[in-house]
Amino acid sequence: MNKLRQSTAIILLLSALIFVYGCSNNTGSNTPAQSPGNEAPAATDTTDKPGATELKYALGQAVSTLDPHLSVGGSNGAVILNIFEGLYAFNSKLEPVPMLAESTDVSEDGKTYTFHLRQGIKFHNGKEMKAEDVAASLNRWKDKAPRAKNSFGDSTFEIVNDYTVALKLTAPQNDTLAQLSHVLNFAAIMPKEVVDSAAPEGITEYIGTGPYKFVEWKKDQYIDVEKFADYQSQGSEPDGFSGKKIPQIEKLRFSLVTDTSTRFNSFLTGEYNFVDIDLDNLPQVEGQPGIEIIKSISSDYNLVYNKKSPVFSNLTNRQAVNTALKVDDILLGTVSTPELFELNSSYMFKDNATWYSEAGSDQYNLNDPEKAKELLKQSGYDGREIVFLTTKDLGGKFYNATLVVQAQLENIGFKTRVDTYDYATMLTKRADAGVWDIYVGGFTVPTTPSQLLYFNPTYGFADDAKLAELLRASTSAITPEAVKAANDALQQYAWEYLAVSKIGDTFTYYAIRDELQGLILYAGYPNLGNVKVLKS
Template identity: 60%
Template structure:
């Protein structure tokens, strides 16, 4: 590990200056550039590109419950959907919403009316031109289905003004509308109206978007195959994060399911994959390979979510007991195996998100106080009931974190059982109030508090009037001063109410073969547009 740390320190200056390692060499083969944390940009060189490969196999670490972008929650779904679909807006590398399928927009002086002007000539994969009727059908469905959007949009609707103009009228001003339209989980993806109209309870029946790749085949538990969309119309601005210019530089991408860490790494060593997330134990096998680049990215945060409808954790005292015993560093070390890959953080936002970062209520964070926890259990009347911990082994981080939590709970006399499911089933169980007590897992960090699922009544069942009031207040604030004050009040109350407990932020290492050029990632999710694969 010493060698790797020295290399990271030695290269920190040029990493930050170039802003992107694996990431975005655009259409050329001239050097790559790296950014740790938030995303990447492309760099072009003058060297002629090597002969390009036409196919890319990309490993997925989670099973795929659905390819409906309005329903999907997991990173694997987002990885696929980002390449098939587009939204009106997309995040750049600073988490700022940038117009994408929207050409421009206006907001009324009172902040209640949004007018979106659409790009013209954008085609769906079925050859139909995207128009306002498709946008309104897609977004009205999305806002009714996506937990992240429901609290912001309420009963407001998107309406057609003309073929290339859409209007949204809100009952009150909101500061998160564009951010909601940019997030890739519960993606506000635009699909043809007829696809939306034909969707059933299980989701859409066809996967048609406007993205650089079009859907070809989904072979369950094996792969999803997409191919280059020849009529894709890119935005004429520089690529940045998930925004700006996109171009399919390979003909076919196979998103290949490879949930077992050891098998996935063996496949990478064998040359089946050119990109892979790797654990610390595997670093010695690749860190000195001149044909492989290592990237350290700020990936997700980890949160413990309570089921507030469970008999045990509807009782605040029991939630407080868990908060008191939590040793965040031990859990994070169990997830990452090294202090190099985590940081303590009491805020539900990254420190880099200066608009929404807050330390209010942080005295309740990382208490590591077993004696206090035992007293709180006694006050709550805990009598040896079993606490059900919901998890999956499809990615090791869920399970390893849960094992660490189990040890801490049992150290204060709490009886536990770990219920393990495949990833898709775990998501189904998580929506069932009778199926679990605590869920511990990674969350792709949102850009606004309204995107925090665990503050929502449908996710962990945080049905609390004051929490809803404070969340609404934070979302309605307009000036920077009002936003900061409302956000501090919200986070301070969340640390009192305990819908969830923040554990910390997690980094990850990725290994990328040097024949991969132009790959972009943002909060750990890759965007394969602009990615070239040269022949080995």
């Protein structure tokens, strides 16, 4: 087998082991949402219609960082993913597709990835992207992003020549391209000088290769970006975050609007062309001319235990909580209607043919308060107050879920307190093992087990040798049979160890005006690279 055919075969094999989930996408009201197994719909022809030059996009939570390697989702990702790009990006089926990479060779043993870079790609400062920038960016990403560090360990990205970078692994990694594609702790490429000058708390210059370049960030108010005139588009059709991007908006303002009612009312007045909507507001826009309603996968919800806390370093106390949970009530309190949630014991979504597993499902949604009380007695729980960490941002969903869990735990004898912060402060507090015990929140769609943040020692402090060993086994498996066996073993043990208790999966309604063309959503994250706003 020649080198090209061998590389292609291995990449196809590894890609087949990656989560294939078709998130609801939308390219305007004249274009149907993309779904698994379907080709991307043809773009609506609007070339004969004038377009607006500016667009305002409402962010539902504060932006804590614009450092892509440190970003953990939400508003951060909505901005970052339109400024920065990576070697790979997910399409609508969450398959990794080359973006800044031209192609990739994989060695026969699956341990060496050789990335051939697209040439002539310009950063927003005018510099051409070369291997030194890619290696510096990805080595920093690997050191800063917990999931990447956990997967790649001491492996490094090495310069081969100006347009080639190699990654040499100690074992095959079936999640390598998925790791490079994921939106959390995004593996963005930036100039080497930006990497070299980065402060410990993050980069100080926001320079990428994306269709929009950074202009201004006024904390807690707005972030302005503008069209990058020298953007070099990838050639394939737009699909998810992959493919062609031809920005037609000259200026884009991301405005911070944390209050759900304010965002919705601003949509009604025409200030925004796109908004998330809750159940109470749905009747005001449903069936209205010129407005399309879509339902998109949002996130899975989990209860994260602080394994360093005095209470939940004790496994029996974690078991008591898990035994008490009635997840239906928690999900209903979060999204207000059964139409927007689904029960699921797996850490992966049900349509994830490769990584979905029902192992350990007998420990899900137990709803047994009496047994939970017995476990508390066995643990010797002394009445110490447990602290819930939450935020009222994001429409209050995290907060509402937390209150339902709080009531369920007080019912079995826990003494509790809820500490509420703005979203950015909550993220900072979450990294401090000394200030919280339980965190209930949503997580961006995972594509492989290695992307489950709460399996890492730095997130909820899951420092467990067996969990780490099983996680490594799941990523080093190559054949479908080996992947299934390793994944079942991982999820079975995860329910025994209880880094988290899975609550369920949620969806969100969005309203989109007809004049907004070209918008694509990935679990709530916007690809604005092809957006156009028609003038009425």
